[in-house]
Amino acid sequence: MSEVEIQIGGLGGQGVILAGMVIGRGLVLYDGYHVSLTQSFGPEARGSACSAQLVVSREPVLYPYVTNPHILVTLSQEAYRRFVPSLRPGGTLIVEADLVQAVPLPDAVALYRVPATRLAEALGRRLVMNMVLVGFFTAVIGLPHPDSVRRAIRDSVPTGTEALNLAAFEQGYNFGLKQLAGKSEADILH
Amino acid sequence: MKADPRGVLSGVHFLDGDQACAEGALAAGCRFAAGYPITPSTEIVERFAQRVPLLGGMFLQMEDELAASIAIQGAVWAGAKAFTVTSGPGFSLMMEHIGYAAMTETPCVIVDVQRGGPSTGLPTLPAQADMQQARWGSHGDYELIALAPNSPQECFDLTIEAFNLAERYRTPVLLMMDEIVGHMTERVEIPPAEQIELVPRRYTTKPPAEYQPFAPEADLVPAMVRAGQGYRFHITGLTHDERGYPTTSVAAHDRLVRRLVAKIRNHAAQLTRVEEHFLEDAEVIVLAYGITSRVALRAVQMARARGIAAGLLRPILIWPFLEARLRQLARRPGLSGILVAEINLGQIVREVERCVGAQVPVQLAGHAGGSVHHPQELFEAIVQMAHAVEIER
Amino acid sequence: MSTQQSLPPNPVETLLRTDRMPHIWCPGCGIGTTMNCFARALQQARLDLDKVVIVSGIGCTGRVAGYAHLDSFHTTHGRAIPFATGLKLANPELTVVVYSGDGDLIAIGGNHFIHAARRNVDLKVICVNNFIYGMTGGQVGPTTPATALTSTTPYGCPEQPFNLPHLAESAGAVYVARWTAYHVRQITHSMVEMFRKSGFCFLEILSPCPTLYQRRNRLGDGLEAMKYYKEASVTRHGAPTKEVALSFQGPIVVGKFVDVERPTYLELLNQQLARALEAQYTGCIEEHVRG
Numbered sequence: 001m002s003e004v005e006i007q008i009g010g011l012g013g014q015g016v017i018l019a020g021m022v023i024g025r026g027l028v029l030y031d032g033y034h035v036s037l038t039q040s041f042g043p044e045a046r047g048s049a050c051s052a053q054l055v056v057s058r059e060p061v062l063y064p065y066v067t068n069p070h071i072l073v074t075l076s077q078e079a080y081r082r083f084v085p086s087l088r089p090g091g092t093l094i095v096e097a098d099l100v101q102a103v104p105l106p107d108a109v110a111l112y113r114v115p116a117t118r119l120a121e122a123l124g125r126r127l128v129m130n131m132v133l134v135g136f137f138t139a140v141i142g143l144p145h146p147d148s149v150r151r152a153i154r155d156s157v158p159t160g161t162e163a164l165n166l167a168a169f170e171q172g173y174n175f176g177l178k179q180l181a182g183k184s185e186a187d188i189l190h
Numbered sequence: 191m192k193a194d195p196r197g198v199l200s201g202v203h204f205l206d207g208d209q210a211c212a213e214g215a216l217a218a219g220c221r222f223a224a225g226y227p228i229t230p231s232t233e234i235v236e237r238f239a240q241r242v243p244l245l246g247g248m249f250l251q252m253e254d255e256l257a258a259s260i261a262i263q264g265a266v267w268a269g270a271k272a273f274t275v276t277s278g279p280g281f282s283l284m285m286e287h288i289g290y291a292a293m294t295e296t297p298c299v300i301v302d303v304q305r306g307g308p309s310t311g312l313p314t315l316p317a318q319a320d321m322q323q324a325r326w327g328s329h330g331d332y333e334l335i336a337l338a339p340n341s342p343q344e345c346f347d348l349t350i351e352a353f354n355l356a357e358r359y360r361t362p363v364l365l366m367m368d369e370i371v372g373h374m375t376e377r378v379e380i381p382p383a384e385q386i387e388l389v390p391r392r393y394t395t396k397p398p399a400e401y402q403p404f405a406p407e408a409d410l411v412p413a414m415v416r417a418g419q420g421y422r423f424h425i426t427g428l429t430h431d432e433r434g435y436p437t438t439s440v441a442a443h444d445r446l447v448r449r450l451v452a453k454i455r456n457h458a459a460q461l462t463r464v465e466e467h468f469l470e471d472a473e474v475i476v477l478a479y480g481i482t483s484r485v486a487l488r489a490v491q492m493a494r495a496r497g498i499a500a501g502l503l504r505p506i507l508i509w510p511f512l513e514a515r516l517r518q519l520a521r522r523p524g525l526s527g528i529l530v531a532e533i534n535l536g537q538i539v540r541e542v543e544r545c546v547g548a549q550v551p552v553q554l555a556g557h558a559g560g561s562v563h564h565p566q567e568l569f570e571a572i573v574q575m576a577h578a579v580e581i582e583r
Numbered sequence: 584m585s586t587q588q589s590l591p592p593n594p595v596e597t598l599l600r601t602d603r604m605p606h607i608w609c610p611g612c613g614i615g616t617t618m619n620c621f622a623r624a625l626q627q628a629r630l631d632l633d634k635v636v637i638v639s640g641i642g643c644t645g646r647v648a649g650y651a652h653l654d655s656f657h658t659t660h661g662r663a664i665p666f667a668t669g670l671k672l673a674n675p676e677l678t679v680v681v682y683s684g685d686g687d688l689i690a691i692g693g694n695h696f697i698h699a700a701r702r703n704v705d706l707k708v709i710c711v712n713n714f715i716y717g718m719t720g721g722q723v724g725p726t727t728p729a730t731a732l733t734s735t736t737p738y739g740c741p742e743q744p745f746n747l748p749h750l751a752e753s754a755g756a757v758y759v760a761r762w763t764a765y766h767v768r769q770i771t772h773s774m775v776e777m778f779r780k781s782g783f784c785f786l787e788i789l790s791p792c793p794t795l796y797q798r799r800n801r802l803g804d805g806l807e808a809m810k811y812y813k814e815a816s817v818t819r820h821g822a823p824t825k826e827v828a829l830s831f832q833g834p835i836v837v838g839k840f841v842d843v844e845r846p847t848y849l850e851l852l853n854q855q856l857a858r859a860l861e862a863q864y865t866g867c868i869e870e871h872v873r874g
Contacts, residue, residue: 034377035375035377038375061376244860244863260665269673290659435602
């Protein structure tokens with residue numbers, strides 16, 4: 001592998017940047033990759049379109065921007081609309097099942113849908129939707145190593161919220177594993 | 191002198207350049223910062239403000255950048271190591287106090303996380319368009335030192351270097367970051383404290399009766415004192431003699447300003463910090479610094495992959511400029527030209543032109559800011575420069 | 584010459600850089616008078632003079648730092664207060680005096696003045712107010728009385744000046760007094776009180792500028808100014824500061840207007856950090872900051 005470009009897009013307040021941070025930290029600190037994480041925001045503090053972009057490589061990253069992501073995660077319809085055209089042919093698309101309708105869907109992409117908000121609500125805190133998503137990402141992409149992510153979550157989240165965030169990760173991770181095993185969303189949720 | 195382990199967060203981290211800069215300052219023994227919030231530099235002092243009270247220091251948020259850039263100098267004369275951070279508009283406001291620090295030989299560090307300008311410009315997007323302002327922005331003749339990191343790791347390393355150079359030469363040192371290195375998050379390795387070498391302040395060993403605040407030592411740098419030690423010294427931004435007393439003597443002015451310039455210029459060789467790739471046989475040299483140097487290296491690799499002998503010359507220390515090394519490279523037979531890649535419409539390229547004269551063609555690959563060059567764009571510029579020469583031949 | 588040799592030494596001479604005399608101030612100027620008071624106040628207060636630092640900005644009064652035989656800093660125009668703030672906070676054992684003019688402290692430095700007062704930084708701020716920019720040749724300033732003539736208001740000043748004691752009190756100063764260059768004993772006494780008090784202390788001293796302000800407004804020489812100060816001054820300790828505004832050759836209310844207690848910036852910072860960080864907090868500034 002040379003470089004893998006990952007983009008996570010959503011709305012300010014959804015925890016998009018923290019999700020990118022956890023994935024990046026897991027890859028860098030515990031899996032030995034080089035990662036450049038950049039962020040982009042609108043000027044609003046909440047509710048603007050924002051995205052986290054990671055360039056992942058075994059070599060030092062020279063160009064830090066994502067231009068054609070191999071992996072695109074979208075948590076809002078607006079992010080889907082904006083970022084889907086740049087997704088690389090043959091790339092992987094992960095969408096929040098209830099917030100994003102994956103249309104129009106580009107040809108030749110692998111699509112995964114995760115009801116991250118519902119899974120987070122099942123834990124009692126909608127706020128940890130981002131960690132559900134990170135768990136799902138870890139399962140379906142196969143990176144970072146799940147233990148690396150668990151450690152990165154402990155490093156990254158506010159003190160006192162570790163258990164909740166880890167539980168959210170496990171929810172998403174298990175959901176992802178089951179989806180990979182060929183079960184439908186309805187099967188997994190019931 | 192080794193770093194105080196209490197300030198050093200040894201280990202491997204995933205940090206952005208702003209955070210890494212704050213850690214660098216703490217590792218360098220800086221315990222005083224003053225600042226005024228401005229994007230994209232604010233995260234530096236936010237982290238500093240969080241960490242420094244646990245280390246017996248303080249962050250002071252001032253009413254503007256004029257205040258911040260002079261408050262740190264007050265703290266320095268009380269004995270502290272101190273820094274301030276800012277971006278474009280604030281950097282403009284700090285110019286007078288860069289001059290004051292140069293004139294009074296006050297060691298301090300000023301970080302400019304460059305964003306698009308002029309004026310308010312592009313607060314959240316990068317540029318490298320303060321590079322000549324860094325060199326010439328304050329009025330009058332002076333020299334100073336400026337460094338340009340290209341990664342969060344270097345934001346840590348070069349912040350320590352900036353403090354060390356400030357103490358070594360008693361000069362303001364500028365750390366010319368940009369929005370991308372400031373906000374990008376990468377692996378940052380912070381070494382154990384015992385591996386971090388710090389330059390202590392050069393305090394005089396003379397008793398008050400024999401001490402002259404501006405009598406230089408052999409390297410043209412005078413030894414310092416701090417307030418409250420019984421020296422009863424005087425510091426002024428006016429032209430002053432060796433006693434520190436104001437004077438309007440033309441001879442004294444000439445002596446002072448020449449020394450302020452010479453104490454840096456005479457050490458230009460020791461002050462060269464450079465990264466070089468594939469220069470041995472390079473026909474096209476790309477000169478780039480800061481974030482642009484990384485993209486330029488990618489473009490150079492692309493050119494090499496297509497059989498074009500391109501190389502990268504990256505000044506890490508920008509001011510004083512790497513004049514000697516550049517002249518040496520320019521004299522080399524087989525060199526077709528120098529391509530200067532920078533996020534502005536022509537700043538460091540002027541310095542390159544000045545150094546190499548008509549010896550080799552010099553060309554700018556610049557843009558007005560808001561983004562970094564795309565490697566493809568620089569690759570094409572390299573190809574063009576290589577081909578232009580082919581055609582002439 | 585022999586008679587000169589037998590004169591007793593000037594009692595404040597040890598506090599002056601005699602090797603820098605003669606000074607640059609004009610005959611009849613009041614700045615030197617205030618500096619004499621300052622030297623006497625330092626002696627009366629019995630401070631360790633090695634721990635007293637004087638900081639000035641730019642202007643005629645800004646030159647005081649250059650003549651005081653103390654650790655002394657002549658900084659940039661308007662920025663004496665933020666420089667002094669850094670100095671004081673990085674070494675709290677210093678007594679830090681800011682000594683400057685009205686234009687320096689209140690026009691170009693006005694923002695720093697109000698913020699330092701608001702924070703209650705422990706600074707002793709002495710403002711020599713001569714109603715005009717002296718060093719640059721007599722231009723209108725933030726304290727020039729309405730109708731007064733200056734080189735840039737040749738038809739009379741249309742502006743309302745700042746009432747400095749009111750400004751200082753409103754911004755948070757814990758000690759505010761005003762005297763004129765005529766009131767040498769009172770000035771000295773106020774300075775001693777300031778040295779003994781912690782927090783942002785402010786002393787305004789009205790002072791003649793015979794060369795520019797007096798001459799242009801046909802007010803006579805320095806002596807005439809002293810007569811005016813003597814006749815027009817009314818001492819009203821504790822007067823509400825909003826009632827002490829000055830007008831062109833009008834009455835001058837002098838006295839100590841404000842003397843209150845309020846924790847300093849450093850005390851508040853220490854309290855706040857100790858409360859927030861509990862045992863992790865081992866105290867701020869002191870030796871840790873200084874190399």
